[in-house]
Amino acid sequence: MARKQGSHAGVTGPKVRAAALRLIARYGYAAVSMRQIAAAVGVQAGALYNYTPDKQSLLFDLMHSHMVALLDALDGANLQGSPLQQLEQFTRFHIRFHLPRADDVFVSYMELRNLSEQNFAKIEALRHAYEDRLEAILKAGQDTGDFAVPDTRITTMALIAMLTGLEKWYRSDGRLGVAEIEGMYWDLVRKAVAA
Amino acid sequence: MARKQGSHAGVTGPKVRAAALRLIARYGYAAVSMRQIAAAVGVQAGALYNYTPDKQSLLFDLMHSHMVALLDALDGANLQGSPLQQLEQFTRFHIRFHLPRADDVFVSYMELRNLSEQNFAKIEALRHAYEDRLEAILKAGQDTGDFAVPDTRITTMALIAMLTGLEKWYRSDGRLGVAEIEGMYWDLVRKAVAA
DNA sequence: GTCTATAGCGGGATAGAC
DNA sequence: GTCTATCCCGCTATAGAC
Numbered sequence: 001m002a003r004k005q006g007s008h009a010g011v012t013g014p015k016v017r018a019a020a021l022r023l024i025a026r027y028g029y030a031a032v033s034m035r036q037i038a039a040a041v042g043v044q045a046g047a048l049y050n051y052t053p054d055k056q057s058l059l060f061d062l063m064h065s066h067m068v069a070l071l072d073a074l075d076g077a078n079l080q081g082s083p084l085q086q087l088e089q090f091t092r093f094h095i096r097f098h099l100p101r102a103d104d105v106f107v108s109y110m111e112l113r114n115l116s117e118q119n120f121a122k123i124e125a126l127r128h129a130y131e132d133r134l135e136a137i138l139k140a141g142q143d144t145g146d147f148a149v150p151d152t153r154i155t156t157m158a159l160i161a162m163l164t165g166l167e168k169w170y171r172s173d174g175r176l177g178v179a180e181i182e183g184m185y186w187d188l189v190r191k192a193v194a195a
Numbered sequence: 196m197a198r199k200q201g202s203h204a205g206v207t208g209p210k211v212r213a214a215a216l217r218l219i220a221r222y223g224y225a226a227v228s229m230r231q232i233a234a235a236v237g238v239q240a241g242a243l244y245n246y247t248p249d250k251q252s253l254l255f256d257l258m259h260s261h262m263v264a265l266l267d268a269l270d271g272a273n274l275q276g277s278p279l280q281q282l283e284q285f286t287r288f289h290i291r292f293h294l295p296r297a298d299d300v301f302v303s304y305m306e307l308r309n310l311s312e313q314n315f316a317k318i319e320a321l322r323h324a325y326e327d328r329l330e331a332i333l334k335a336g337q338d339t340g341d342f343a344v345p346d347t348r349i350t351t352m353a354l355i356a357m358l359t360g361l362e363k364w365y366r367s368d369g370r371l372g373v374a375e376i377e378g379m380y381w382d383l384v385r386k387a388v389a390a
Numbered sequence: 391g392t393c394t395a396t397a398g399c400g401g402g403a404t405a406g407a408c
Numbered sequence: 409g410t411c412t413a414t415c416c417c418g419c420t421a422t423a424g425a426c
Contacts, residue, residue: 012409028308030225033401046404047410055402110305113223150379154371157364158357158383165356176349184345188353192387207391228419241422242392250420 013051015041021062025103029059029114059111060119066104067126073097074133083141087193090134091186094163099178105167131156138193148195159189208246210236216257220298224254224309254306255314261299262321268292269328278336282388285329286381289358294373300362326351333388343390354384 019040023032034055038045052058077093079086098105112120135156141147149155163185170181214235218227229250233240247253272288274281293300307315330351336342344350358380365376 026308028223028225030223031309034403035401043409044411045402046412049403050409113221114226150382154376154379155383157360158380161360161363162353162357165352165360168356169352181349184349185353187345188350188387191389192383194386229421230419238391239393240420241394244421245391 012041012043012047016048016051016058017062017065020058021103021107024059024062024111025106029055029107029111056114056116056119059107060115060123062104063108063111063115063119063123064126066101066108067123067130070097071126071130074130079137083137083144083146084190086137087141087147087189088186090137091159091163091189092182094160095166095182095185096178098164098167099170099172099181102167102170105164109164131160134160141193145195147193149193155193159192162188207236207238207242211243211246211253212257212260215253216298216302219254219257219306220301224250224302224306251309251311251314254302255310255318257299258303258306258310258314258318259321261296261303262318262325265292266321266325269325274332278332278339278341279385281332282336282342282384283381285332286354286358286384287377289355290361290377290380291373293359293362294365294367294376297362297365300359304359326355329355336388340390342388344388350388354387357383 016037020032020037023036023040034048035045037058038048041048048058052061074090074093074097077089079089079093081089108123112123115123135152138147138149138152138155142149142152166181166185211232215227215232218231218235229243230240233243236243243253247256269285269288269292272284274284274288276284303318307318310318330347333342333344333347333350337344337347361376361380
């Protein structure tokens, strides 16, 4: 509470990010203007530049935060046990982490084209690191004979695409709860890689 | 050959569509200008309006053509045999149809947000029809006991997401040929739905 | 069917007052 | 930290000559 009275620091910044995330997820980065974001926050367009040097940096920050949060959460999940157990933990973690973050997922997977070359490389590296976690589990299970997949890299991409595709149709007010969804997807994953 | 000499009709139109498809796939609908498309074709921007009433219609035509071609090709594939055989045929058909059409796939799956409400509804109906073909196979196999999936609708979405995700990483000059890819994905699909 | 020219609008980003 | 005002640019779409 030592913050200066009347200052909006620490309040407007997150609001800008939240508004940008929501608008970009809905309409796309190129289609959303700084004026629209400002209006959603309740400020004039010029004020946004107190929080981001430019529009491109704003997009990058959103995507970077999402990927870092994803990797941190995966570290925190502390997967352990047999390859089969770790694969189940990974599957459930992936669904639980992504389902409540539909906007982040849409932005992070659909706006890659709109990143500058350097920003793209950074995001891709993080995404690759995440994929590698899954592939390591598949490789371990392949070695122990628990799994029998045609190719660990291709299976990694196939499983992540399958799990992430969930975002496209899942509605939290639908007929199925998260726990049921998790169970069904785990069932598909488990059988697909089974020896 | 009765076409008037000096007329570009029948030539420029397809060029416009091809250039628009390529540019939109790469940079996104909102980020591509009519001037860019015109430059790629080799005409001035105003000339494009001889081939489309506006930019939105151009996008819709690209997506609509793709979906109609997909459904027509599926009809032409004439799937038959047991549910297991039909599922294999569908899986291989899906991969063979989509792999050489990366631009169409990107546009059709990433530009839905940029369609007008009415155009969106038409494309969604076509996409739904395609999904229904796969779900019908799963239901049939569920009835005969060949398959044991948790939910035919969810499995449909999961399998299509998995198969379409192939577009994101496949490179025709990579280490794997189409036949090998088909085999690996069919392996994953077959096991995932197995009883 | 294509061109040039332009209307009319909205974009990102900055300057300087408060 | 936010405002107003503005610069400069590019956009879609149209008009009218050829």
